Amino acid sequence: xxxxxxxxxxxxxxxxxxxxxxxxxxxxxxxxxxxxxxxxxxxxxxxxxxxxxxxxxxxxxxxxxxxxxxxxxxxxxxxxxxxxxxxxxxxxxxxxxxxxxxxxxxxxxxxxxxxxxxxxxxxxxxxxxxxxxxxxxxxxxxxxxxxxxxxxxxxxxxxxxxxxxxxxxxxxxxxxxxxxxxxxxxxxxxxxxxxxxxxxxxxxxxxxxxxxxxxxxxxxxxxxxxxxxxxxxxxxxxxxxxxxxxxxxxxxxxxxxxxxxxxxxxxxxx
Numbered sequence: 231x232x233x234x235x236x237x238x239x240x241x242x243x244x245x246x247x248x249x250x251x252x253x254x255x256x257x258x259x260x261x262x263x264x265x266x267x268x269x270x271x272x273x274x275x276x277x278x279x280x281x282x283x284x285x286x287x288x289x290x291x292x293x294x295x296x297x298x299x300x301x302x303x304x305x306x307x308x309x310x311x312x313x314x315x316x317x318x319x320x321x322x323x324x325x326x327x328x329x330x331x332x333x334x335x336x337x338x339x340x341x342x343x344x345x346x347x348x349x350x351x352x353x354x355x356x357x358x359x360x361x362x363x364x365x366x367x368x369x370x371x372x373x374x375x376x377x378x379x380x381x382x383x384x385x386x387x388x389x390x391x392x393x394x395x396x397x398x399x400x401x402x403x404x405x406x407x408x409x410x411x412x413x414x415x416x417x418x419x420x421x422x423x424x425x426x427x428x429x430x431x432x433x434x435x436x437x438x439x440x441x442x443x444x445x446x447x448x449x450x451x452x453x454x455x456x457x458x459x460x461x462x463x464x465x466x467x468x469x470x471x472x473x474x475x476x477x478x479x480x481x482x483x484x485x486x487x488x489x490x491x492x493x494x495x496x497x498x499x500x
Contacts, residue, residue, distance in 0.1 A: 232257045233257065233259040234255070234257050234258045234259060234260075234289045234290060235259065235260040235262070235285060235287070235288045235289050235290075236252055236258050236260070236261050236262070236288060236289065236290045236291070236292070237262045237263075237264060237284055237285065237288045237290075237291045237292070237307070237312070238252060238261070238262070238263050238264065238274070238291075238292050238294065239264045239265075239284075239291065239292070239293045239294065239295050239303055239307075240264075240265060240293060240294035240295035240296070240317070241263055241264075241265040241267075241270040241271045241273070241274045241294075242265070242270065242294065244294040244317055245265070245270075245274070245294040246274065247463055248292050248294055248463065248467075249261075249263070249274045249277070249278050249280075250278075250463075251463045251464050251467045252278075252292065252467065253278035253279065253280070254464075255467065255471075260280075260281075260285070261275075261278060261279070261280035261281070262280060262281055262282070262283060262284055262285055262288070263275045263280055263281070263282055263283075264282075264283065264284050265295075266295075268282065271283075286310070287310055287311065287312070288307065288310070288312045289312065289313065290312065290313050290314075290315070290470070290471070291307040291312045291313070291314045291315070292314075292315045292317075292470075293307075293314060293315065293316045293317060294317045295317075297317075297319060297321065297322050297370065297374070298322060300316050300317070300319075300320060300321050300322075300326075301321045301322075301323075301326035301327070301329065301330060304316050304330050304335060305329065305330065308330070308332075308334055308335060312334070313334045313335075313336075313470070313473070314334060314335050314336065315336045315337070315338055315466075315470045315476075316330075316335070316336070316337050316338060316482070317337075317338045318337055318338050318339050318340075318378050318379070318382075318477075318482065318485070319337075319374045319378050319482065319485065319486050319489065320337045320479060320482030320483065320485075320486055321482075321486065322374075324483065324486055324487060324490060327479070327482055327483045327486050328483055330479045330482075331478075331479045331480050331483060332479065335478070335479040336470055336473075336476045336477060336478055336479065337476075337477040337478070337479060337481060337482035337485075338466060338477070339378070339379060339382040339383075339477040339481065339482070339485065340379075340462045340463055340466050341379040341380075341382070341383060341442065341462065342382065342383065342386075342466070342475070342476070342477065343460075343462045343463070343464075343465035343466040343469065344440075344442050344445055344462045345445035345446070345456050345460070345461065345462065345465075346429075346440040346441055346442055346444065346445045346446050346447045347383070347429075347440060347442070347447070348456065348457050348458075348465065349446065349447040349454040349455060349456045349457065350429075350438050350440050350447030350449070350454055351435065351454070352383070352387070352433050352435075352438065353387070353433055353434050353435060354387065354433050354434030354435075355384050355387045355388055355413055355415075355431065355432075355433045356412055356413055356414075356431070356432045356433055356434075357413070357414055357415065357431045357432040358384065358413075358415040358416075358417075358429055358430070358431035358432075359415070359416050359417075359429075359430050359431060360380045360415070360416070360417040360418065360419075360428070360429055360430075361418050361426050361427070361428045362376050362377070362379070362380060362417070362418070362419045362420070362426075362427050362428075362442075363418075363419075363420045363421070363422070363423050363424065363425055363426045363427070364376055364419075364420075364421060364425060364427070365421050365422065365423065365424070365425060366421065367421065371400040371401055371493065372400060372401065372402065372403065372404055372419045372420065372421060373400055373404060373419070373489050373492050373493050373496075374486070374489050374493075376419040376420075377404065377406065377417060377419045377489060377492065378485050378486070378489050380417045380419070380429075381485045381488045381489060382477060382481065382485045383429075384408070384410065384413065384415060385481070385484055385485060385488070386481075388410035388411060388412075388413040389410060389411040390409075390410045390411050391408060391409075391410040391413070391488065392408065392409060392410065392488075392491070393406050393407070393408055393488065393491055393492050393495065394407050394408065394409050395407040395495075396492045396495040396496055396499075397496070397499065398496065399496075400493055400496050401421075402420065402421055402422055403418075403419070403420035403421065403422055404418075404419055404420075404492070404496065405417070405418050406418075406419075406492055415431070425443060426443060427441075427442035427443045428440065428441055428442060428443075429442065435449060436449055436450065437449065437450065445461070445462075
C-alpha cells in the first residue's frame with residue numbers, strides 16, 4: 231500500500247502522538263486532520279504538512295476522539311471503505327463495540343507494541359504483578375482508561391481470564407485479582423503517585439521484569455535485546471498498515487467486557 235490518504239480524527243493529547251507517527255511515514259501522501267475544535271486541527275496540519283478537513287474517501291483512519299464518539303465515527307468511515315484504528319477503549323457500551331466487529335476495524339491497545347513487551351517476548355503467561363500509575367485527570371475511570379491495557383495483554387494468552395476480586399475507587403485507584411487457566415495475576419492501576427508502569431511475573435521463558443515506561447525487559451537480570459528502534463505507537467502504526475498483530479475489534483470487545491465486569495464489582499461494593 232503506497233500513496234496513502236490518511237485521516238486523523240481527534241487532535242488532542244493522543245492525536246498529537248498519532249500525528250507524529252503518521253507524518254513520519256513516507257507513503258502517506260495526503261494527511262487530513264479533523265477535530266471539533268478547528269484550531270487544534272489547524273495546529274497539527276501546519277506542524278506536519280497536512281490539511282484540515284475530511285476527504286470523501288480515505289485508505290486509513292485513526293480515531294483519537296472522545297470515547298463517546300468512537301462507535302459513530304468508526305461506523306461512518308468503515309462504511310466508506312476505510313480501514314480504521316480506534317484508540318482504546320473501543321467504545322463505551324458493549325453493544326456499540328460489538329457492532330464494529332468485522333474486517334477492517336482495529337483497536338489501539340498500544341502496550342502490545344511497547345518496546346519492553348516486544349523485547350520480553352511473553353509467552354505462556356503463568357503469573358504477573360502489574361503496577362500502572364498515570365497521574366493525569368482525564369475524566370474517565372481508571373479501569374477503561376488504564377486497566378484495559380493490562381486486560382488485553384494476558385487476554386491474548388490466557389484461557390478463561392476473569393477478575394475474581396476488585397476493590398477501590400474507579401476514578402482514582404483500583405486493585406484487581408485475576409485468574410485463568412494456569413494463570414494468576416494482580417493489577418494495580420492508579421492516578422495517585424509518581425508515574426510507573428511495570429510488569430513482573432513468570433511465563434514459559436522464566437521470570438521476567440518489564441519496565442513499560444523505559445521500554446525495557448529483563449530476564450534473569452539480563453537486558454533483553456530490542457527487536458527495533460520503533461516506539462509503541464510507531465510499531466502499532468506499522469502493524470495497522472499491515473493488518474497483522476494489532477488488536478482487532480473482537481479483542482477490543484473482549485477487553486471492554488472484562489472492564490465492565492470490574493466496574494460492576496466495584497459498584498456492588500459502593
